Amino acid sequence: MNIEVRKYNDRDIPAMISIWNEVVEEAVAFPQEEYLTDENGKDFFDSQTYCGVAEDKNTGVILGLYILHPNNVGRCGHISNASFAVSLGIRGQHIGEKLVRDCIHKAHEADFRILQFNAVVATNVHAKHLYERLGFKCLGTIPKGFRLKDGNYEDICVYYKEV
Numbered sequence: 265m266n267i268e269v270r271k272y273n274d275r276d277i278p279a280m281i282s283i284w285n286e287v288v289e290e291a292v293a294f295p296q297e298e299y300l301t302d303e304n305g306k307d308f309f310d311s312q313t314y315c316g317v318a319e320d321k322n323t324g325v326i327l328g329l330y331i332l333h334p335n336n337v338g339r340c341g342h343i344s345n346a347s348f349a350v351s352l353g354i355r356g357q358h359i360g361e362k363l364v365r366d367c368i369h370k371a372h373e374a375d376f377r378i379l380q381f382n383a384v385v386a387t388n389v390h391a392k393h394l395y396e397r398l399g400f401k402c403l404g405t406i407p408k409g410f411r412l413k414d415g416n417y418e419d420i421c422v423y424y425k426e427v
Contacts, residue, residue, distance in 0.1 A: 265357070266320065266322050267320055267321070267359060268318070268319050268321050269316050269317070269319075269363060269366040270316065270319060271316060271317075272309060272315045272316065272317045272329065278302070279325070279326035280315070280317065280329050281305040283351045284305075287349045290352075293385055293391070294347060295410070312332060312333045313333045314331075314367075315329060315330065316330050316332075316366050316367065316370065318359045318362055318363055326351075327350065327354045327359050328348070328349055328354070328363055329349050329363070330346055330348045330363045330364070330366070331346060332346045332367055332370055332374070333346075334376075335378075335382070342378065343377070343424075344371045344378065344380070344427075345379070345381065346371070348360055348363050350363070361398070364394060365398070368398070368427050371427045372427040376427060377426060378425070378426055379424065380423065381400070381422065382420075382422055383406075383410060384420060385421075386418055387418055392423075395425075399425050400423040400425040401423065401425065403422040403423065405420070406420045
């Protein structure tokens with residue numbers, strides 16, 4: 265595969281919606297419970313500070329994406345937040361790493377000073393290992409901070425990195 269991470273365009277939105285909804289359906293990473301639709305997906309992605317997609321340049325297939333936006337406002341507006349999604353059938357091929365690395369760069373370009381992840385589910389060990397390998401620090405754990413699809417609760421970890 266020849267993977268390029270780039271800014272999304274309108275042609276990418278159907279694939280982005282599909283990948284985003286795969287993660288929402290899994291209910292083990294994103295806090296969202298509602299699916300994106302053709303009607304609201306474009307507005308959702310357009311409302312972000314930046315959206316990047318991982319495209320296989322050989323096939324034109326979108327394999328993953330990220331969204332970057334402020335984590336807060338005012339005196340905390342220099343802190344950004346991001347979410348990452350990789351298509352189910354292509355995970356384990358370091359696409360997530362390419363997305364996170366690009367996001368760190370884009371956060372810096374957008375004049376954010378910190379990239380913070382508010383709710384990394386504790387059982388998402390692949391994400392935690394990736395973030396730690398890329399220099400993110402775990403600030404702590406919020407016990408039972410994430411409600412799973414079956415109604416049970418899982419701990420979440422808060423991560424940050426200066427960008």
